[in-house]
Amino acid sequence: MDRKIHIIGSGFSALAASCYMAKEGYKVTVLEKNNTLGGRARQYKKDGFTFDLGPSWYWMPDVFERFFADFGKKPSDYYTLDKLNPGYEVYFGENSSLKISENLDDIYKMFEQEEKGSAKHLQTFLDSAKANYETAILDLVYKPGVSPLELVNTTTIARVTQFFSTIRKQVRKNIKSPKLIQILEFPVLFLGAKPNNTPAFYNFMNYAxxxxxTWHPRGGMYKVIEAMVSLATSLGVNFKVNANVKKIITNKNKTVSGLLVNGQEIKTNLVLSGADYHHTETLLDESLRQYSASYWSKKTFAPSSLLFYVGFDKKIENVSHHTLFFDSDFDAHAKEIYDNPKWPTDPLFYANFTSITDKTSAPQGKEAGFFLIPIAPGIEDTEELREAYFHKILDRFEKLTNQEVKKYVIFKKSFCVKDFEQEYNSYKGNAYGMANTLLQTAFLRPKIKSSKVNNLYFTGQLTVPGPGVPPALISGKIASELIIKKQH
Known part of the structure; x- marks a missing residue:
């Protein structure tokens, strides 16, 4: 067997897979359509400011450690991590915010101050969350999603009821404070679904x-991409940027025989796509696509986002590195994302200011601001709408944090639905992939191995295990393991 593989895309899952395949002795070529590596985790630099364009949260440090350990390395061989304290801050209204300490005892105290008796309930909840985390991370999420039997073992059988209850029911059973409820329901947003549609088992995100x-790699999340590229290069991986794959060529035996890249045919007989799953299938003849247009249209997708990267000519006050603005109705905003897709009337939003922690991301005396509004995928996206929402959230930001910031904006860059489609071929311009609802978990997600084309595989946020950076690293590992197993 010719041990060559072409990998489409260079996001976290594709980079992880490239390392595992190279370690196994494959000659690996990574094809990236854009002019820099990293997929959605690219970087934007302007006037001495540096922004991560995509992921900005570093959670589950053990998953990163496990990835590098597979190659005899440690994250600290490549980048320096700082634990954030507070991990993040949440605003609920003017002069009303709570900070999430890095210390669990402090979190228990904060809960108890907010609602008498809640610390005891939080402790029980986190005991369950920790047990689920260990079950998930040590076992379940490293399964390839081939069979329902992967989910069946003595540990999961004992927890089966948690797959049929929801995070919302579990959180609200004993906690009554609206603020504490929002803090406990917030982490599942990383899974791309509403708390009332997310199985209670996923409370492991609260343990995370x-x-x-919450951690921060000095220099930004792009340092992780640079680390993975460095590791991959040392293993012999070949990278090609500005390499746009337009077609996956197959022979009469329904086997991959080549790729059409920038108008030229490259011969290959093994392909792994870390690009958008739906888009990748459009590169095949229609008869060779596993999933129809109606299949995709019926799926629950994680939100898209309206993002702003802003350089401020002052230091921003009364905020933390990660700051969430939950001063509007969470359920109303969620309905306008999932149930009745439209531009949100009064959106929740998130801001991060890496330059509070990391002096490399902004010139002295200035601040780098990243703002994110979750929105429905596939909705109208115009410059006028972007501008209107920029003013809407900055007006609220000024009021909530009690300071003027608009007049200190040096520049801003926006990124929204059209950009996700254009830059990443993202289905409906979604930002995080397919939501982890009960009917879109594990073996119920799109498959890693194509059932119609021999030697075509998929990795990333639309297949197992799901959205997020740590799951992307895991997806790269399980996809490469499945390929190696099938090829031998």
Whole structure:
């Protein structure tokens, strides 16, 4: 067997897979359509400011450690991590915010101050979350999603009821404070679904939050991409940027025989796509696509986002590195994303200011601001709408944090639905992939191995295990393991 593989895309899952395949002795070529590596995790630099264009949260440090350990390395061989304290801050209204400490005892105290008796309930909840985390991370999420039997073992059988209850029911059973409820329901947003549609088993995200903490790689999340590229290069991976794959060529035996890249045919008999799954299938003849247009249209997708990267000519006050603005109705905003897709009337939003922690991301005395509004995928996207929402959230930001910021804007760059489609071929311009609802978990997600084309595989946020950076690293590992197993 010719041990060559072409990988489409260079996001976290594709880079992880490239390392595992190269380690196994494959000659690996990574094809990236854009002019820099990293997929959605690219970087934007302007006038001495540096922004991560995509992922900005570093959670589950153990998953990163496990990835590098597979190659005899440690994250610290490549980048320096700082644990954030507070991990993040949440605004609920003017002069009303709560900070999530890096210390679990402090979190218990904060809960108890906010609602008498809640610390005891939080402790029980986190005991369950930790047990689920260990079950998930040590076992379940490293399964390839081939069979329902992957989910069946003595540990999961004992937790089966948690797959049929929801995070919302579990959180609200004992906690009554609206603020504490929002803090506990927030982490599942990383899974791309509403708390009332997310199985209670996924409370392991709360352990990732309170138990493992929030971290920041000095220099930004792009340092992780640079680390993975460095590791891959040392293993012999070949990278090609500005390499736009327009067609996956197959022979009469329904086997991959080549790729059409920038108008030229490259011969290959093994392809792994870390690009958008739906888009990748459009590169095949229609008869060779596993999933129809109606299949995709019926799926619950994670939100898209309206993002702003802003350089400020002052230091921003009364905020933390990660700051969430939950001063509007969470359920109303969620309905306008999932149930009745439209531009949100009064959106929740998130801001991060890496330059509070990391002096490399802005010139002295200035601040780098990243703002994110979750929105429905596939909705209208115009410059006028972007501008209107920029003013809408900055007006609220000024009021909530009690300071003027608009007049200190040096520049801003926006990124929204059209950009996700154009830059990443993202289905309906979604930002995070397919939501982890009960009917879109594990073996119920699109398959890693194509059922119609021999030697075509998929990795990333639309297949197993799901959205997020740590799951992307895991997806790259399980996809490469499945390929190696099938090829031998």
């Amino acid at each position: 939050d309170f138990g493992l903490g």
